[in-house]
Each structure stands twice: as structure tokens, then as C-alpha cells.
Amino acid sequence: MAKVTDIVLWDKPGEKVLLLGNHAIARGALEANIAVYAAYPGTPSSELTDTMAAVAEKAGVYMEYSTNEKVAFETALSAAWSGLRAMTAMKHVGLNVAADTFMSAVGMGVEGGFVIMVADDPSMWSSQNEQDTRMYAKFANVPVLEPSSPHEAKEMTKYAFELSEKFKHFVILRTTTRSSHARGDVVLGELPEEIKTGKRKFGKFKKDPTRFVDIPAHSRKFHPLILEKIEKIREELNNCPFNWIEGKEDAKVGIIAPGLSYSYVKEALAWLGVEDVKILKLGTPFPVPYGLLEKFMDGLEKVLIVEELEPVVEEQVKTWAYDKGLRVPIHGKDLVPRVYEMTTRRAVEAIAKFLGIETPINFAEIDEKYEKVSQIVPPRPPSLCPACPHRNTFFAIRKAAGPKAIFPSDIGCYTLGVLPPLKTVDTTVAMGASIGVAHGLSIATNGSLAEKEYKGGKEKQIIVATIGDSTFFHTGLPALANAIYNRSNVLIVVLDNEVTAMTGDQPNPGTGQTPHGPGKRILIEEVARAMGADFVEVVDPYDIKATYETIKKALKVEGVSVVVSRQPCALYRIGQMRRRGEKWPIYHVIEDKCTGCKICINAYGCPAIYWDPETKKAKIDPSMCWGCGGCAQVCPFDAFEPMKEGE
């Protein structure tokens, strides 16, 4: 098991390796001779971006961590305009951020292949909503390719570049959590000479304002062109190597399975022991190629469409069938749930119902027994790591602002501050929304300092927003400008852990690091000062008392205050120390001093601290303590201290 970054660059065509879906896509992009890659990290897309970052220099690819999906999109798009093969990647909600550019630029098309990888997260394992990118594809009239296995993900990536170049059109490569985060056997292909030798490629932009300036007079011409292109692509996809018909040729029943659903359907049919079916495997859920569909439907008496989330394929097939006057019953969302992710079980249940047969095992019985078990299994939601600086900041904010304060927060590890015992997150909506929401709440409850009617003072509603460093640069900046300009009364605490922690420690402008070496570091406090915030200070969250006092001070200020709470992400820091073979202090509880007050558990909640019901005292799991000393600061009885050597 070699390092992924080595495997992705291996010059070993034909070698079979085990790769994560996202790694396979990176390899596919390299096999396609990609020149420019730009993205903002977002689970489940991040490993693609990180892999590109790790190999960029060796492969001669320009790669950047952009500050958000929209600018990433624009960076890659411009490269594609300049004739280079370019790619951007994001999670589904990232496409919302990039949507403004996406929707407007699609009519302009591209010169070099342009692939937009979008990773959906059905069931919302790490996301704020569940949206189906295929709807966007349809909305924008952009073809979408969806792999059914890691190997196919790699092959499809190459094909996506070719398709894009052939039609000078955008192409979306859509994955889901289960394809991005699944490992499977992948057969390596050839790497182009330029990638092998690490030759950086440069493009040339040919000016054409009638194409690249979307004033109404120009854009009016785009729309019919887009519609024409997508129908041509629909034709082309009849011959797409990722679309095919399989199974019994003279079968009377058919199943249409796009993307990853194909793998669930295959598994379900094997489990059910059903062989008398025809399958239309669709790598292109939009646009559905009608020629192939026609061939598939021939002789069928009923059809089931097994697709995840929205009925994107179903609607196309039904519309087509209606226009053809076809009277074949077409099932889909009546048998397959429209919410949450597809599973083999769901496919089995849908197909069993469709065919009027029994499921191979009694799922209801398992559910019933499991229901009993789930009553006695204690919940274990994710939590802030031991020694996470955010825990201290939240603890200090809660104490300083009091329980009546409102706490708008944002997207990142720190969203976990919503859970007990910290409970310092009252709203999270989307990237950067904490500041916008805090401002709006302040206007609604306090009014604006710019208003003639402003009274403020006595019953001021305390509002403390929290936002991470990467999120601050992502979409916090315009919201901060807005709050300062319109003069609301809020405290914004920037949780600066000097890395984009939740998605895997990517750098951002606050760290100043880029994949190519040092960039320029932008300090959040300087930005806030330059924007005209009424109070700006930097604190060390490992000093809880000082943090608390600064927050107290900031809360007295009328206007927009910004406190930057800076201490590196503990997971990141410990990871680095481990690699360097360094040790850190481990704390323990002095039993005689612990009175069992449980403040460390009920108000602070470091996961390394647990309750010993026998001694009725707090205890520390030494394998989990990362030595921040926070517990020693919150314990009123000085019961925590670092262990001495050999203890």
C-alpha cells in the first residue's frame, strides 16, 4: 500500500491499485493532461483537491486553493477559455456559491476541456442540506456524468474532458459521498508525456467580446445556442461508453439505473436471484440519450427507474414516452424513496415490490430488533477534539455573553459547538452566513447605529457571531463590510485555527501558505481594522481568562467588534508533533481535590474527561488527552495537573 500521491503519479499503465473515488478522479484528470486546477475544499470533494495539491508541482499542473467556489470556478474557467484543460471541484452547496458565474458563463462555452466535479452528499453525512446537482445540470443545460465505481470515475474524467472539448461546453462530473469516499480497484492508464515530465502548460486567450461579455445583446444569442448544443450532446451520448444495455434481451421488464444506483441494482438483482430483466446502465443521467432509450424500451412491458434523490431521469423518460405515445407503465419515485441516499436494501425493496416478489431477508424483523437495541445504545455524536481551541473560546463567550445572548455561527468544526455542554451555536445556514445573520438579528432587535431612531443601550440584545478563518475569507468578508457599513451592534469572534480543519487541514489566506510555497499571509485583524470595525483585538484561547475578559470588553463597545481567537487546530498540531516524534503533556485528576462538581464535564466537555461512577470523580483518558491545560483552568478546585514523567 504505497502513498496515494505516489500511486496517482505512477507510470505503470495496467497496474491494478486500490484508490478512493476522489483519488481515481485525480488520476483521471492527470491522464487527461490537465493544466489548471482550482477549488475550495468541501466534504465529500476534498481529497480530489488535496491530491491535486500534492502532485501539482511534479505533474506541471497549476493548482490553487481558492478562497471560495465562485473564484475557483472563474480561475479554472479562464484557463479553459485560454485553451487549456481545466477543472474545478466542489461539494453540492459549493455550486450554489459558484452558480452566479456558472449560469451566466455556460453560454460562452470553452476552448479547452472544462470539467466541474461536484460531490453530492445524499443523507447529509457532512452537509447542511441534500441537493441533487443533476437538477442544476438540467437547469443550466450542461451534461452530467455519474460514475458507478472508482475505476469508472477515472475513465469518466478523461471522457468528460474530451466531451467538453468536442462541444466547447461545460461538463459536470457528479459524484456522491459513496462514490467519492469508496475505495475500489482501479486500473491505471497512460500518463501523457507533459505530466510525466512535469511540463507546465500555458494557454492563450483570444479576445472576443461578443462571446465573453454577457451584455443582453450578446446573451440573447447564447440561450438558443445552449439548447442546440445540449440536444447534439444528447445524440452523442447514444455512443457514450458509460451508457449501455445489458441483461436478457427479450426480457419483459426493464430497470434504468443511473450512476452509482447501477451498482446497487446489480447487487440487489444478484441477492434477489432475478435474472429475467434488461438493464439500462446510464452514466449520463442528463441528458438521457433517447436513441439508446428507444432501443431499451423495445419489447418492455414495465420499467423501473432506480435513482437517488430527485426524479431527474424519471421525468425525462416519462416525457419522452408520453411524446412517443408509449403506454408502458414507468415506475420510479413511487417505489424508490426521494430522500436520503440509495442503498442496496432500498434497491432490493423497490425491485421486490416492482416484481411482486419477497425480499431475500426480512428487513422488517431486523428493524424491529434493532429498534430495541437503539434504545439502550447511548448516542455518540461527533465532538470538538480534545484540546480544540474552539471549546475554550465558546466556553469564554458563553460565560461573558450570558445565556440570553444569541449565537449565530457558521460552517466548520465549530458548528459542533451546538451540542451540549457548550450550546453556543444558535444558527448556521451557509458559508459566511453567521455575520449576515448576526447583522440582521441586530437590526431586527437593536436597530442600526446609523438610524435616527436608534436608541440602543438599555435592552441591547447581545449577539455574538462565530466564524472560522477559512469561512471568513470564503464569504465572511462581504458580510463584514456590510455590517460595518450599515452599523449594527454585534460581536464577531473569528475562530482562527490557522488551517481549514474540517475538510482536512487545507491552507487559506490566513495561513499564507499555498501548495507552491509561501503566498502572502492576510491577517484577519488587519482586514477588520482596515474595514473600520469599532473594536479589534487578538486573543489566545488557551488563556481562557484573558479571552473572557477581552470578550467582556468588546461587548461594551457599540458597533461592530471583531475578536480574533487564534491558536492552531489541535488535531493538526498533534498530528505534526506525532510525525516529528514529539511528546505533549498529559493531564490527570488529583482525586483528593476533585469534589465531583462535574463542571469539567457539564460545562466544558473535553472528550478526554469522563466520569467514574464508582469513585464519583472525574478522570482523564490518557490516550485522548492532548495537553492543552483547559481543564485545569475551568476546574474551581485545581484538581487537574500535568502528569510528571513516569507517572
Added chain:
Amino acid sequence: MREYNIVITGVGGQGILTAANLLGWAALHAGHKVRVGEVHGMSQRFGSVIAYVRFGEDVYGAMVPEGKADVILSFEPVEALRYINYLKKGGLVFTNARPIPPVQVSMGLATYPTLDEMKKIVEEDFGGKFMAFDAEKLALEAGNIVTTNVVLIGALSQTPGFPLSEEGIKEVIRISVPPKTIDVNMKAFELGVKAAKEMLGL
């Protein structure tokens, strides 16, 4: 072999994904078609974690369906119970015995079941076999607590009908871990093998 399904569970940060990846590579080297399903992002932060390893001729999706796991390999006891609906009848639960009580338990908002209760549920309600042993102690004995996952994999390799060879797995571990930790890891593996043999009466 059509398919073999392993569910690996535990608490985020325990090295579950590494274990899944190791087993995946061992299966690939043995010539199988392989799928490994993982969770990333938020769910990894000290929360409950599940990973899937599947191999054989007939594997497609990366998730093991409910009622189809041959083995649940658990790094923490209650996490085995949390995913017990994946176990097939006659399947085996192999778990590290040391509990990590969730914050909710420490806060007094929930209780933690005993090993005996867990065993009863697995065996009586789900028709499986339940075995718990102190893998962490063995990892410490081998020289490093982080090799707990290797102890567990060693034990797994001894379960009846397990399709991957001991040597094949060891080879993947040897080429995967940092060179100076090879010995510790091999020792951890052996201790896992020994513990399983004792438990299974081999």
C-alpha cells in the same frame, strides 16, 4: 467466493479507516474485486464511525447491506452494538473490550450497557457470536497503543472461514507502516492471532 463483508466500527480517531484500507489492499493483492466504504469530514471528530470492507467476485456498492456482514470488527464495545443490524445470522462480533464512554454518559444523560448485556443481544436477538478482548492491552504489550487496530486485524485473520491469508495481510502491513515500526506492528499482529486462537479454542 461471491462476497465477504466486514463492518469496522469504533470512535473517530481510532484508526478505523487505516484498518479498512489495509484489509482492502490485502484483498486486492489476493486478487479480489474490492470495495471499501468510509466516512470523512465532520463525522470523524470523535463521533461514532463505521467503515465497510467488501471483496469477492460479486461486490458493487461500498456499503455492506443490513443483515449481510460476516464480521463486525469493533474498536469499542458499544459501537459494535450500534451497528448490529448489519450482522448476518451466524455472523461474528469481535470487539476491543475497553469502553470509551460518550460525553452523554459522563453527563448522566444516557447509560452505557455492560458487556454481558451486549453479548446477550448479539447472541439471542441477532443469532451471532460475541467476543470481546482487551486489544489495547495487547497493543501496549507489543509496544504502542496505536497498534490496537493491527491487534484486531490479527485476531480477525483467525476467524473461521476468513478468506485472506495471514501472510498476505502481514505483507501489506509491512509495506504500509513506517519502517521503524514494522517490528511493533508484527508483534501486535501476532498477539491478536494468539488471543483469537485462545478465544475461539483453536
